[in-house]
Amino acid sequence: MVQNDLLSVLRSVPGAEVRVDEPLGDLTTYRIGGAARVLVQAVDLESLVGVGRAIVDSGVDVVVLGRGSNVLVADSGFDGVVVRLGGSFEGVEIPMPSDPLAARAGSAAALPVVARRTAAAGLGGFEWAVGVPGTIGGAVRMNAGGHGSDMAASISEASVLRLGDDAAQVLSVDQIGFGFRSSGLQHLDVVLDAVIGLRRVDVATAETEIDEIVRWRREHQPGGQNCGSVFVNPVPGVVSAGQLIDGLGLRGLSEGTATVADKHANFILSSPGGAADDVVRLMARVRSAVLEGTGHDLRSEVRLLGFDEEVARAAGARRATGEGH
Incomplete structure (x- = not known):
């Protein structure tokens, strides 16, 4: 939970731009998901140091976001601070x-x-x-x-x-x-x-x-709303996640607004205006099918931000904050 005193400190940091309840969907390639309680952009090392000190002192959850090309934000958003870097x-x-x-x-x-x-x-x-x-x-x-x-x-x-x-x-x-x-x-x-x-x-x-x-x-790879490869290859150079998923005939499998891509089975597409919850549920279904059908336990390559821990783990993530997998 972000407290008002943290907002005051962040707003006092020179070079830091602070926004409250900022939608994150447009900052990711999936273009879906909810808002961050706080989004702060640092333009140089000095501002990042100030922002970092304030965040750590508060104990609030924090995630650093780049272009959002391997991030899926929960529909409920992220009740913490998202840091972006710009400027220098x-x-x-x-x-x-x-x-x-x-x-x-x-x-x-x-x-x-x-x-x-x-x-x-x-x-x-x-x-x-x-x-x-x-x-x-x-x-x-x-x-x-x-x-x-x-x-x-x-x-x-x-x-x-x-x-x-x-x-x-x-x-x-x-x-x-x-x-x-x-x-x-x-x-x-x-x-x-x-x-x-x-x-x-x-x-x-x-x-x-x-x-x-x-x-x-x-x-060889689909366009549209996606974040690239969804799962890490279980045996790099030998066994690929896409081959395992394709071998089980899962191309085209859907869950609400999310679909396993026809062009590449390790991509999950979202429909415009889709739900992040659909994507993560489809990830869990695919992961379960691969484990049952091949014995390989797929790990998420996507950073899952703001999801319940149990939901994130079912989709193959190691943690739900998005900083790790």
């Missing part, structure tokens, strides 16, 4: 010809933007990210990946602030503790930026690769 956190520093071959990208920078900007500068290695509709911060937290690479293979370090602290830490890849679609970052850890390793490439070659990735995604 959106920057991308492209190296000059005499600089080391690495770009520094802010937490709020969109992956497709970083991929295209580096390719246009004749710097390769991050083309794979053009098809991932998230931000650098969220991608580091969950070790986003695709097309043969991921964040663990792409970055050398990341700056991280633990909410409540006064200073950030620079963490190496080993310190971040990457796993498949996961990291060792803790609940209160906020990624500020990341350094991406690159190599010199021909601009036309890099941009052609980007075009091919975009084309492949359009051909």
Whole structure:
């Protein structure tokens, strides 16, 4: 529960923009779900430090939200504080010809933007990210990946602030503790930026690769209201969640306004004006069917925000706040 004294403190933080009962649906790719009790945007490190200190001192639930590309918000909303990063956190520093071959990208920078900007500068290695509709911060937290690479293979370090602290830490890849679609970052850890390793490439070659990735995604993955892959592959590179779901004939399975996509069985689509509760119930049905039919216990790749703990666990999440799985 957010108290009025916390609102007063948050509103007093320079550079922090505070909104109450802010709808979250339009801030996610699912475009459904309820409101956050408080939404606060920090534009620089100083404002984030102030916001973080106030939140930790209050003990209120908190979630950091990027582009919302792997988040499902409960229809009842989230009775806590949602933090978004803007301003200086959106920057991308492209190296000059005499600089080391690495770009520094802010937490709020969109992956497709970083991929295209580096390719246009004749710097390769991050083309794979053009098809991932998230931000650098969220991608580091969950070790986003695709097309043969991921964040663990792409970055050398990341700056991280633990909410409540006064200073950030620079963490190496080993310190971040990457796993498949996961990291060792803790609940209160906020990624500020990341350094991406690159190599010199021909601009036309890099941009052609980007075009091919975009084309492949359009051909093999559905559009509409979704958040990408719903479940983590149980055995990466060997057994995929989509294959298991498809093998049980679950394409087209529906629950109210939610449907397992025909084009890719590990995608669940929502109808315009749909219900998040329908999506999470369908996730639970699919997960139960896969466990019964194959023995594989699927884990949610979606961050479930604001749901009852029992409901979230039935859908394959490890916790219901959205910070972890």
